[in-house]
Amino acid sequence: MKTISAVTGNEAIAEAMRQINPDFSAVYPITPQTDLMQKFSSFHADGYVSTEVVLVESEHSAMSACIGAACAGGRVVTATSGPGLALMWEMLFVASGMRLPIVMPVVNRALSAPLNIHGDHSDAMGARDSGWIQIWSENAQEAYDNMIQAFRIAEHMDIRLPAMVCYDGFIISHSISRVEFLSDETVQKFIGDFTPTNSLLDIEKVVSYGPLVLTDQYHEYKKVQNDVISSIGEIVLKVADEFEKVSGRKYSLFDSYRLDDAEIGIVILNSAAGTTKDVIDEARKKGIKAGLLKPRFFRPFFYNEIAEALSGLKVICVMDRSDSFGAFGPLYTEIASSMFHMKNKPVLINKIYGLGGRDYLPVHAEMVIDELSEIAETGIVNHYKEYIGLRE
Amino acid sequence: MRGSIKLKDISEKEILLASGHRMCSGCGAAIVVKMVLLASDYPIVACSPTGCLEVTTCISDYTSWKIPWIHSAFENAAATIAGVETMHRVLVKKGKAREDIKFIVFAGDGGTYDIGFQSLSGAMERGHDILYICYDNEAYMNTGTQRSSASPLGADTSTSPAGDVIPGKTQHRKNMTRIMAEHNIPYAAQASPSHYNDLMKKIRKALEIKGPKFINILSPCNRGWRSNSNDAIELSKIAVDSCYWPLYEIENGKTTVNHIPKEKKPLRDFLKPQGRFSHLFKENNIHLIDQLQKKIDEDWNRLLQSC
Ligand SMILES: Cc1ncc(C[n+]2csc(CCOP(=O)(O)OP(=O)(O)O)c2C)c(N)n1
Ligand code: SF4
Numbered sequence: 150m151k152t153i154s155a156v157t158g159n160e161a162i163a164e165a166m167r168q169i170n171p172d173f174s175a176v177y178p179i180t181p182q183t184d185l186m187q188k189f190s191s192f193h194a195d196g197y198v199s200t201e202v203v204l205v206e207s208e209h210s211a212m213s214a215c216i217g218a219a220c221a222g223g224r225v226v227t228a229t230s231g232p233g234l235a236l237m238w239e240m241l242f243v244a245s246g247m248r249l250p251i252v253m254p255v256v257n258r259a260l261s262a263p264l265n266i267h268g269d270h271s272d273a274m275g276a277r278d279s280g281w282i283q284i285w286s287e288n289a290q291e292a293y294d295n296m297i298q299a300f301r302i303a304e305h306m307d308i309r310l311p312a313m314v315c316y317d318g319f320i321i322s323h324s325i326s327r328v329e330f331l332s333d334e335t336v337q338k339f340i341g342d343f344t345p346t347n348s349l350l351d352i353e354k355v356v357s358y359g360p361l362v363l364t365d366q367y368h369e370y371k372k373v374q375n376d377v378i379s380s381i382g383e384i385v386l387k388v389a390d391e392f393e394k395v396s397g398r399k400y401s402l403f404d405s406y407r408l409d410d411a412e413i414g415i416v417i418l419n420s421a422a423g424t425t426k427d428v429i430d431e432a433r434k435k436g437i438k439a440g441l442l443k444p445r446f447f448r449p450f451f452y453n454e455i456a457e458a459l460s461g462l463k464v465i466c467v468m469d470r471s472d473s474f475g476a477f478g479p480l481y482t483e484i485a486s487s488m489f490h491m492k493n494k495p496v497l498i499n500k501i502y503g504l505g506g507r508d509y510l511p512v513h514a515e516m517v518i519d520e521l522s523e524i525a526e527t528g529i530v531n532h533y534k535e536y537i538g539l540r541e
Numbered sequence: 542m543r544g545s546i547k548l549k550d551i552s553e554k555e556i557l558l559a560s561g562h563r564m565c566s567g568c569g570a571a572i573v574v575k576m577v578l579l580a581s582d583y584p585i586v587a588c589s590p591t592g593c594l595e596v597t598t599c600i601s602d603y604t605s606w607k608i609p610w611i612h613s614a615f616e617n618a619a620a621t622i623a624g625v626e627t628m629h630r631v632l633v634k635k636g637k638a639r640e641d642i643k644f645i646v647f648a649g650d651g652g653t654y655d656i657g658f659q660s661l662s663g664a665m666e667r668g669h670d671i672l673y674i675c676y677d678n679e680a681y682m683n684t685g686t687q688r689s690s691a692s693p694l695g696a697d698t699s700t701s702p703a704g705d706v707i708p709g710k711t712q713h714r715k716n717m718t719r720i721m722a723e724h725n726i727p728y729a730a731q732a733s734p735s736h737y738n739d740l741m742k743k744i745r746k747a748l749e750i751k752g753p754k755f756i757n758i759l760s761p762c763n764r765g766w767r768s769n770s771n772d773a774i775e776l777s778k779i780a781v782d783s784c785y786w787p788l789y790e791i792e793n794g795k796t797t798v799n800h801i802p803k804e805k806k807p808l809r810d811f812l813k814p815q816g817r818f819s820h821l822f823k824e825n826n827i828h829l830i831d832q833l834q835k836k837i838d839e840d841w842n843r844l845l846q847s848c
Contacts, residue, residue, distance in 0.1 A: 172631045201627045206663030210620035213660065216613050217624025223631055243613050349609045349625055350638045352584045357604035359612035361596045
């Protein structure tokens, strides 16, 4: 049985967490994640979940406690945003290095200074090399669906890696939209029981976690980590297939929108993809062959599949909601890498938009499409990297 | 409490920290860990932050720990074990773990007094059922004897070196045992490997108490203290007899001094054999020894008064 509700993104994720009923959750508030964990704490207080909730004193301890709990052999969840994720940074590597399938919603937020609590992808991009799987979501429905699939992916016996589910602060976390929920039974059946591996609490089969590993082996450990995360594509697709059967909603490695016959294209993550799709529809009415690609996974990055999907385009704008100062934006860099080996490379430009919650409006997408059309026609590029939506 | 501490019984028990670890010979911390594990009759799951103990006991494919053990980072042993202990509660409820397991942290002073302080304070406040043991060697030994907030006034360390102008560390040490007791935990204590009977009794007592426990154990480090490799026990004994390291416990707010020296030794006896204090015996620095002695006397009197 499905229920349809009008809820905020945070409410949708809190509902997913209630349905998942994890063994352990560490809670520490940070805007715009706060009301997600408050909601989950009230589920706990009202007895709707049997989760042990630990109200820690910082995000660093939240992730540390999650690591301890996961080593002890149970299903573990926490959530954070912006500076909270930054404070966890050291521990993110510990979680992935120990192959612990912790699942964590990341409600994307900007980093200081200057202090800013609004939506921006700098937090997750800062964690991109930490060995975590990153699943990105366009709206509350996708965040809910990704949250449920994340457990199956992270806990798969061939993967056993932590996964973060990203969705935009405020734009998704705090705005109300239509969300179709699965029944509690469907969710429980879909995620299944947790299977522990090498539990610290197994007194008969004693293990040591977290050794010192020097130059003789460290390199090999890291190669294994790379091999594992790089190989998750098939499992992701299989999980998506099963999810489609229970939900009717289709997921893949990325979302392509009107790309098949497109000449110009936009690559963009999360909520801004929705706005862009509407503008593409308008452009199509005018005969402009525009399309969009929205990566669902930023880590691993599915280079071959994405390059293949973009290969027919003449001009592409990669839009980043975070910057790598003094360099191109992080999404741009990945797209450029994925296309480098191609014979006929499209022209690639990079726009930085929406930092610190700055509105991304249809007019911005229109301007980008106009610019792409012009480049397609003239071959002239004025700016390879540019900030858009700046105040005049 | 499970039985009294008889040397004969203890000598028949398995030592759960296997030899072949790479701690320096004569290291106080290694002695402390062995004593603690010998004292317990419960299955123990342990956690260590980064530090000498951690890097020397679990390297590549080899581990000295015959009990389950976890290291996750330098500043978070308390939070890590809190996660383990909480998951234990979940799995006991579900019938998936044995109930009698106890959780112990073995952490250096750096991982306790300094960088690990926030996570330790948080875990104590939340009331996790853990025993946190600080093996206090009074500096960051793993990285080469830098000062910590446990280093005493005047200590010559690699970041507070005794120079021509500044004579070693310029601040007194932090009173961590008292700070922990002030968290209103049911049990906080100080012990010393020289008084093994007292130490092991405290461990046994602590393991019977539900909730957060803290035991601070002086752990001579011959590398950092620049002393002889066979004098860890002797030095920790003088530390107790000079009242530099009083043996006491605070149980639910009630303080008991466990050892009142028959003859209180002068602090000089503790300082003299250690290279890290040799500069204090030069004429222009003697006043620092007086300052240290004064502080120790004050602290000792305050401790006696608090009983
Ligand atoms: C975040 C972080 N900062 C610094 C270090 C470097 N470091 C590792 S162990 C250590 C000192 C450990 O000192 P202590 O806790 O007193 O234990 P000991 O080595 O004396 O046994 C330091 C500074 C680290 N590993 N992580
Ligand atoms: S340096 Fe000191 S604390 Fe570290 S192993 Fe050697 S004696 Fe022990």
